[in-house]
Structure formats: C-alpha cells, structure tokens
Amino acid sequence: MLLKLLIRYLSRYRLLLVGVLVFQFASALAALFLPTLNADLIDTGVTQGDVGYIVRTGLWMLVVALGQILAAIVATFCAARAAMALGRDIRHDVFAKVSSFSEREVSAFGSGSLITRNTNDVQQVQMLAVLSATMLIMAPMMAIGGIIMALRQDVGLSWILGISIPVLLIVAGIIVSRMVPLFRVFQTRIDAVNRVMREQLTGVRVVRAFVREKIEAQRFRAANTDIMIVGRKVGSLFVLMFPLVMLVLNVTIVGVVWFGGLEIEAGNTEIGTLFAFMQYVGQILGGVMMASFMAIMIPRAAVSAERISEVLDSRTTLVEPESPVSEMPTRGEVAFDHVSFTYPGAEKPVLSDISFRADPGETVAIIGSTGAGKTTLISLIPRLFDATDGSVSAQGVNVTQADLDVLWRGIGLVPQRPFLFTGTIASNLRFGREDATDEELWHALEIAQAADFVRDKPDGLDTRIAQGGTNVSGGQRQRLAIARAIVHQPDILVFDDSFSALDLTTDARLRQALWRELPHVTKIVVAQRVSTITDADRILVLDDGRSAGLGTHDELIETSETYREIIASQRGAEEKGVTA
Numbered sequence: 086m087l088l089k090l091l092i093r094y095l096s097r098y099r100l101l102l103v104g105v106l107v108f109q110f111a112s113a114l115a116a117l118f119l120p121t122l123n124a125d126l127i128d129t130g131v132t133q134g135d136v137g138y139i140v141r142t143g144l145w146m147l148v149v150a151l152g153q154i155l156a157a158i159v160a161t162f163c164a165a166r167a168a169m170a171l172g173r174d175i176r177h178d179v180f181a182k183v184s185s186f187s188e189r190e191v192s193a194f195g196s197g198s199l200i201t202r203n204t205n206d207v208q209q210v211q212m213l214a215v216l217s218a219t220m221l222i223m224a225p226m227m228a229i230g231g232i233i234m235a236l237r238q239d240v241g242l243s244w245i246l247g248i249s250i251p252v253l254l255i256v257a258g259i260i261v262s263r264m265v266p267l268f269r270v271f272q273t274r275i276d277a278v279n280r281v282m283r284e285q286l287t288g289v290r291v292v293r294a295f296v297r298e299k300i301e302a303q304r305f306r307a308a309n310t311d312i313m314i315v316g317r318k319v320g321s322l323f324v325l326m327f328p329l330v331m332l333v334l335n336v337t338i339v340g341v342v343w344f345g346g347l348e349i350e351a352g353n354t355e356i357g358t359l360f361a362f363m364q365y366v367g368q369i370l371g372g373v374m375m376a377s378f379m380a381i382m383i384p385r386a387a388v389s390a391e392r393i394s395e396v397l398d399s400r401t402t403l404v405e406p407e408s409p410v411s412e413m414p415t416r417g418e419v420a421f422d423h424v425s426f427t428y429p430g431a432e433k434p435v436l437s438d439i440s441f442r443a444d445p446g447e448t449v450a451i452i453g454s455t456g457a458g459k460t461t462l463i464s465l466i467p468r469l470f471d472a473t474d475g476s477v478s479a480q481g482v483n484v485t486q487a488d489l490d491v492l493w494r495g496i497g498l499v500p501q502r503p504f505l506f507t508g509t510i511a512s513n514l515r516f517g518r519e520d521a522t523d524e525e526l527w528h529a530l531e532i533a534q535a536a537d538f539v540r541d542k543p544d545g546l547d548t549r550i551a552q553g554g555t556n557v558s559g560g561q562r563q564r565l566a567i568a569r570a571i572v573h574q575p576d577i578l579v580f581d582d583s584f585s586a587l588d589l590t591t592d593a594r595l596r597q598a599l600w601r602e603l604p605h606v607t608k609i610v611v612a613q614r615v616s617t618i619t620d621a622d623r624i625l626v627l628d629d630g631r632s633a634g635l636g637t638h639d640e641l642i643e644t645s646e647t648y649r650e651i652i653a654s655q656r657g658a659e660e661k662g663v664t665a
Contacts, residue, residue, distance in 0.1 A: 087383070087390040091214060094171045101167040105218045108160035113226035115153035117234050120364035122146045124238065127357030164218030172211035179203045179396055187403040188469045189429065194396065197280030202396055205275055206389035213379075213386035220375040228372030235365035238358050242344060246366065249337040250373060253330060257377035260326045261384060267319050268385035272392060274312040281308045323381070330377060334370045341366055402471055409488035413480035413495065417445035417576040417607035419466060424475035426461055434473070435461045436630045441623065445576070448600070448608040450618030452651060453627030459611045460501055462627070463579050466609065467496045480576060497575035499583040501611075503566030505554030510539060511546040513554075513565060517573030529571040532598045534591050535564035559586040567595070571603070579609045584617055592617060615652050624648070 095102060122142055130139035183191070183199055191199070236243055285292060285301050292301050345359040420442045427434040435458045443449040451459050464470050465477045468484050477484050480495055497517070505513050514526045526546060530536040538561055542548040554562040563586045570578055578599075584592045596617065599608065612618045619638045626634035626641060626648045634645030641648040 086394050087210070087213075087387040090175075090210065090390045090394060091171075091217075094174050095167060095214065097174070098167040098170055101163045101170075102218070104163035105160050105167070105222065108156040108163065109219070109222045110226065112153050112156035112160060113223060113230060115149050115156065116227065116368065117230045117365075118149055119146060119153075120361040120368075121234065121238075122149065123364065124355075124357035124361035127360060128355045129357075132356070161219055164215055167218060168211050168214035171214050172207050175207050175210065175393060176203055179207070179393060182397055182399070182401075185403060186399075186401050187471070188464065190399060190401050193429075194399075195276070195280060197283050198276040199396065200283075201272070201276050201279050202389075202392050206272065206392050209386045209389035210393065213382050216379060216382055221379045224372040224375035224379065226372070227368050228376070231365045231369035231372060235362055235369065238362045238365065242341060242348070242362055245337060245340045245344065246369060249333055249340075249370065253333045253370065253373050253377070256329050256333065257326065257373075257380055260322050260329075261377075261380045264319060264322055264381060265384040265388075267315055267322075269388045271312065271315045271319065271385075272388055274308070274315055277308045278305070278312060281305050326377070326381070330374050334367075334374070337366055337370060338363060403468060403489070405489050406486050409491075410482045410486050411488040411491045413482055413487075413491065415445065415481035416495075417443075417605070418478070418481055419443040419449070419577060419607060419609060420478040421462075421465075422476045422478070424462075424465065424472045424477055426458075426465065426470060427473050434630060436472075438475070439625075439627075439632055440475075441625050441632075441635055443607050443609060443623070445607055446605050447622040448610060448620075450610045450612055450621035450624045451627060452612055452615065452618060452624060452648075453633075454651075456629075457627035458630040459627055460581055463498075463581055463609055463611055466577070466579055467493060467498055495576045497570035497573045497578045499563075499566050499570045499578070499580045501581040501583070503554070503562050503583070505550050505557070505562060505565060507552045508550055509544075509546065510542075510548050510550060510565065513550055514546075514569050514572050517569045517571075521572045525572060526568075528602075529568040530564075532571055532595070532602050533564045533568035534587075534595045534598065535561065535568050538564075560588075560591070563587065564595070575606065577607045577609065578603070581611045582613055583611075585613060589616065596620075615655055626651075 122145060126139060126142040126146070129135065130142055179199075180203060183203070186194075194202075232246065235246065281301075281304055285305065292298060341359075341363050345354065345362065348354040349356060349359060421439050424436060424439045425434050426436040439462060441449065451462060453459055461470065465472050466479055466484065468489065471485060479487065479492060482492075484492060506516065511523070511526060514529065515521050518525075523546065527536060530539055539545060539548070550556065554565070557565070563583055567580070567583060584595065587595065592614075593616075600620075610618060610621065615638075618624055622637070623635060624638060624641055625632060626645050628647045633647035634641045636644060642652070
C-alpha cells in the first residue's frame, strides 16, 4: 500500500527523482573514492616523504570532498521538493475525497480520524519520502560500493564483514518486527486524542455549564496517557536499537584494527591500506545503519499510508450519475414517493413508506416527536443521504440523477445546529453567494429578523465571527444562518427546526417576512412548535418514522390522533408554565 501510494504521487515528479538518483550516485562515488586516495597519500606520500605527492593528492581529495558535498546538497534539495509536493498533493486529494463524502462516510471514519489522516499520517509518508530519497537510496550504494572497494584493498579481512553485516541485519529485523504493531496502535491513539480534544473545544460551553471540567480533563488525561504508553514502548525499542548497532560497529572496527595489525606485522598489507579498509568498513556499516533506520521508519509510514488509502479508495454513497441532469424542468417542486431509509447496521428503518409533495411556492411542514426521523427526511432532499427505497425528487428530477452542483444550487439548507465560519458577518452571508451586494445582505437580514442586532454591532457587516459562531447567541446564530440561506437565492428553502432558539414574537415576524418576501420559494419546515406551522399549506406528521397524517392544520385536527396529542402536550406544557 505504501509503495503504491508513493508511486502514484511521486511519478508526477520524475525529473526531480532523476536528479536525486544522479546526484546521490555522484555523491556515493566521491565518498567511496576518498579512502583510496587517503591510502595512496599515506602509502606513497607519507611513508616515502614525498611532500609534492602529499600536496597534489591532498588537493585532489579536497576537490572530491567539495564535489561530494555539492552533489549531496543538490540531491537533498531535489528530494525535499519532491517530498513536499507529495505531501501537498496527498492532502489535496484527501480533502477533496472527504468533501465528496456523505454524512454516512464521515460518521463511519469520524471527523477526528479524518483530520489525523490528513495531517499526521500525511506527514509520516512525506517524511519517509524525504528519507527514502536520501538515506534509502544512499544506503545500498554505500554498502555495496564499500564492499567492492574493501575487497580491492584487502581480501584477507573481508571475513569480518561476513560476520558483522548479518548480525547487524538480524538485530534490526527483530526490533523492526516488534515496532510494526505498535505504530498501528499509536496512530489509533492519536485519533482518540484528537476526538476528545475536538469534542471539548466544540462543547466547551456545555462542559462548563455542567461543571465537567475535571471529568473531561480526566478523559483527555486517559487518552494522552494511552499515547504515552505506546510511545514509551516505541522509544524503548529505538533506545535499544542504536546502542546495539553501535556495539556491532565498534566491535567490527576493533576486529579490523586487531587483525589488520597482525597483517601489517606479517608484511601482508600496508598501513594506508588498513586505514582505507577501516574507512570502507565504516561506510558499509553506515549504509547498513541507514537501511536499519529506514526499516524503522517504513512500518509507521506504511500504517499511515494504509489509513490514507482507506480514505482515498473508499467509495462514497454520494455518487454523481454517469449522465447527470443539469436542466431542471420545474422550479421549487419537491416530491417523496414511498421513501424508506435505513442506516447501515440498523435493525429497523428510520423512515418507512413516506410520500408527500410540495409544489412551487408552497410551505410543507414536518412535525413529530424526538427521534421520529424529521432531520433524516429532509437530509434526503439535498442528498446528504440516499433513500434506501423509493425516490426523492427535487425540481422535477430524481435527486440521484441530478447534477449535484445544480441540485445544491437550487436548495438553501438551514441545519438544526447552524454553523458559522471564522470571518465576518458579511463573509458568512456571502458563503451562500459570493457576488451578493451589501444591499442584498441587508435585505436578507431584514427577512431573517437579524438586521437590528447587526446594526447595533460597532462594525456592522464587518463584525468578526469566531469559529462556529461561538461569539453570538444561539438565536442570532440561527437568524444569520437563515439570512445566509436567503442570500443563496434558492428555489427550495429547507429549515431543520431553525426557529427553535427564537421567541414566539420573532418567530412569527420571521415567518411572515419569509412568506411575504419569498412567495415563489418552496419552504420545507421542520418544527417542534405547532404555532410555527399552523399556516403551512400541508403538514406531515411523523411517528416513529411513519406518516401519521398529512394535511392542513384543521384537517389534521380532525383526522390525526398523533397530531392532536402533540397539540395537547404542548398546550399542557404552556398551561403548566403559566401556572408556575
């Protein structure tokens, strides 16, 4: 999976990769040539007292060393450019893929996990790409080249390498095999920390309101401790590996010096040759060490690549048809035809056999008890989910056959939990339509009954909005979200219990303004209060995911027992409130 991901993205930067190979090869050749020059300098220049030869060879070594440094710098530059581009491209594709997900896929992965995959996991793959283009390419060149050059210098000492290299590989293999499962657990624990942190930041008001700071701190401490435990195990393996590698390296050098000294004493080799052989041994074992270090990095990057590929290769249920319909025959029409919906893994459907119609300009209200399926039902209109049975049509076209951009352009959705983005009031309203003028923004605010409080702000439309709209009240946030949907100028407006934070007077004024100013727009209204929907053209009553009545307010009072129960319960609650 890791190799497939690297090939998929690095193949776009072939020229940079060729540069890495060429200059790394040049750097390796220069590094391998230097010990030979050093041996000649000692054996021919120093031992013979030839100062001229020493100067000439020394200058030649300086030129080779500078060439090696320059080649290494260029190779590293090319590797860094390719790796940074790789990270950018993967993050772009992961973001684009997640943006195409329906609510089902986002829920399946979890928002915290998706963030981790597009940040920490991509960083691990990117880091491996940098190291691979430098260390992993250099390691075999140095190891193989070093063996060849060492054998040229002294075949008699080569048996030492035959012992030390396998020992080094066995040590690295044992440690790396223990690290692989730990890296997988480590990334999962990072997901958990991100999830807890995100929940606490998003729900900070709730945490403080219920005095849960200590408990939430304990939750975070537990998740944080889990990461520490796994990280400590990984760290202990790192700590164990490098001393063992250095032990093998140092024992090998001692062996070379010992047995090389015996060879010199016997007259079978020269001092310069021994020095060169020692340098080649260092290069060989250094190459093996680099390969061992990469062997540690590869498992973690492989886990990250697997997690990234799970996102990139996942098939979203929000699939655009092969021949999408971009011309809508009607404007504002919504129709449900025997629609049912079941969440994956659920034992029973959330919606069962729902049918109703909203003609252009009409208002259809949806009411029912908590958990009746109201939000799920309206989520089917903009294709946040797809119906498992039956069909949903918008503007005369089955939503599964419509061009998604055209479909969404014709729908203005005000969610149950209105979300505002970091920026200003104006930038949030223009989220619906970027070219909207200030006059259009103020008109939308007037309809949404938000103009007064915006005018009271010192900066008006330029008032700063914090992430999520946490610096405005719930009612103000709802009205700004409604204004944003109006600025969008859709043919269908969908309100998911979007008046719940408004007082009755503001609720009434807002609905009157909507009906008066937008008579041509179809309105689908989910509401909890009966008073909000009494003037709707039709009211759909939901009870446990099934239709328990469809008609006007007066008709439902006569025909729907569930509707009468809802009215009676709300009236009883109001009377109790008055009595209290």
